[in-house]
Amino acid sequence: MKQKPLVIALAVVIGAAAAYTGTSWWAGKQAETTLAKQHQLIADLPYFVVKSRVYERGVFSSTERTTIAVAPNLLAPYQMLKLEEMGGAKLELTYTQTIKHGPLPLLMSGDFSPLKAAVTTDIAFSADTQALLKKVFGDQRPLQIENRIKFNDDGVFAIKVPSFTYEETLAKVKSVWQGLDATISYGGDFNKIDIVAVAPGLHFEAGPKGTLDIKDLRFESHNTRGQAGLMLGEGKLSLASATFKQTEGEQPVDVKLAGLSYQVKTVAEGEFINSSGDVVVSSLALNSKTYGPAKLSVSANHLHGPTLAKLSLAANKIQREVKDPGEQATQMLALFRKDGLPLLKNNPELSLNELSVKLPEGEVKLKANVTLKGFEEKDLDSPLLLLEKLQANADLQVPKQVIETVALWQARGAIAIDTEEGEQPETEELDNLARNLMESQIRKLLEQKLIRADGDLLSSSAVWKNGRLEVNGTHIPLPWQLAIPPAEAALEEEAEEAAVE
Incomplete structure (x- = not known):
């Protein structure tokens, strides 16, 4: 009777060990399937070529060793660079993954999290690279990657x-x-x-x-x-500050950037995709001058989702399979003409919602928008007809002093050259000449009503609609829209009749 509890305890231990072993084996098999899917995501990317992959599965742990290389298609434009001259460098990477199977793969490290697998990745660096990394990181692994896979x-x-x-x-x-x-x-x-x-x-x-x-x-x-398998959502990159100082050399450089952010957002509206991006800079100081804040906001709306998804898959395939850059471009164009037309047929809209930059001389502002409406496939063969399907508008505001500063920069760069006597024009003389030319151009544009002046602020608004361009409310005929003078029309008619006879 006294031995019975011991037997029961032993049976429980053996049963638990057998159950854990069986569960670990099953989890390892499932983890292999999961990792194969994750590996395929890399293999499907047009940027890499999988050179080899070996997976060795055990009961409690497994090992995967994979070598990938940068796709030759990406290297084609740089074939002039001879890698042999750089010590025979190869754009390849080999990594080894150690997979610990569930149900408690981290038990030995005191972590009781139930997981299908816990995967650690080790990258094999060359001997020279490894020596350099050891000098920098010491005994630390320079890149530590862990992948915890849940049972779902x-x-x-x-x-x-x-x-x-x-x-x-x-x-x-x-x-x-x-x-x-x-x-x-x-x-x-x-x-x-x-x-x-x-x-x-x-x-x-x-x-x-x-x-x-x-x-x-x-x-x-x-x-x-989401829509048509496209990824929808938002992302943001931000940088609190960056400073660069160069104290050696003829001219010191002092650059200070503060408050940089980039945000992108993509949403679905029915079967259409709307995407936007914003870039903001709080301030940028270059030596003694401070610029900012500055903002750039752009968007692309009413893009046909199923078409975008189809083009993306086909473009990836072309990038993977076609090595020659010229042939890639040819096939991309053919792809768009074959499968991309629904993008144009569904009234896409591109917008520069805001471009504003505060300069020491004042603030520059620009807004613009272009929409394609009523597009038909035959319009691709008639550029003028395609232009008539476009609707666009733009508004620009520029302080006069900004234009003057740009004009002075150009003048000093283009006119300040040595004469045969070895002399250089006086800076003040150059500046006065540049200002006079600028003032003359501004007066002409004002007379032609191509710009407006409100004090020292110059502005202009343009609208393109139904094949007609208006600038500040004034119709501006384009070259092909100008009527042929009667005398010239008569001569052309006589020439055509003579040709027929």
Whole structure:
């Protein structure tokens, strides 16, 4: 009787071990399928060629070794560069993935998270590269990648580049890198992807030559597969500040950038796609002058979603299979004429919603919009007919002093040359000449009503509609729209009749 509890306990242990072993084997088999799908995503990209892939599956862990290379198509434009002269460099990368199977693959490290698999990636660098990385990172792995796959195939990539301080005393070079942390959360079929990446900063100094500082670089995006299989969502890249100082040389350089951000957003409206992008700069200081704030906002609306998706897949295939850049361009054009016309037939709209730049001389503003309406396939063979299907407008405001500054730059660059006597025109003389030419041009444009003046602010508005151009409300006939004078028309008619006879 006393042995019965021991037997039961032993049976439980054996049963649990057998169950865990079986579950781990099953999880490993499922993980292999999941990783094969993830591998295929890389193989389908037009940027890489998979040279080899070997997967060795075990009961509790597996190993995958893959070698990829940059696609030859991308290297074709740079064939003039002889890689042999650079030490026989190869644009290839080999990585090894160690896959620990579930149900508790991180148990030995004290993590009880239930997972299908936990995957770590090691990249094989060349001996020279490895030696350099060891000098910089020490005993730290320079690139740390972990992929945790849940049982529903959702997962998270954790990517880390550790911080380091590297210094060469004799060369007076110092680098301080504060590291990079990124996470990529994905759905099982990559139908949902969320990315967050943060690099706190970088400081680099090269003795008396100069310094570079970058602070708080961030990227965040949230995308979900939607209309016609296209990824919809938004992303934002931001940089708190960047400074560059060059203290050595004839002319010191001091650049300070603050508050840079880029944001893109893509949404679906029925079967159509609307996409927009905004770039904002709080300030940019170049030596003693400060520029900004500045903003650029653009959008593309009413784009036919199914057509975009079809073109994207076909374009990727051409990029993968066609090596010659010229042939690529030819096939891309043929592809658009064959499958891309619905983009033009569904009234697409491109807009420059805002371009504003505050300069020391004043603020420049520009808005523009162009829409294609009523397009038919035959319009491609008639450029003038295609122009009549376009509707566009633009508004521009420029301070007069900005134009004067540009004119002075051009004058000093184009006119200030040595004479035969070895003399140079006086700067003041050049400036006066440039100002007089500028004032003369402005007066002519005002007389022709091509621009308006409100004090020192010059502006112009243009509208193109139904094949008719108006600038500031005045009709401006284009060359092909000008009527032929009666005398010339009569001569042409006589010539045509003579040719018939």
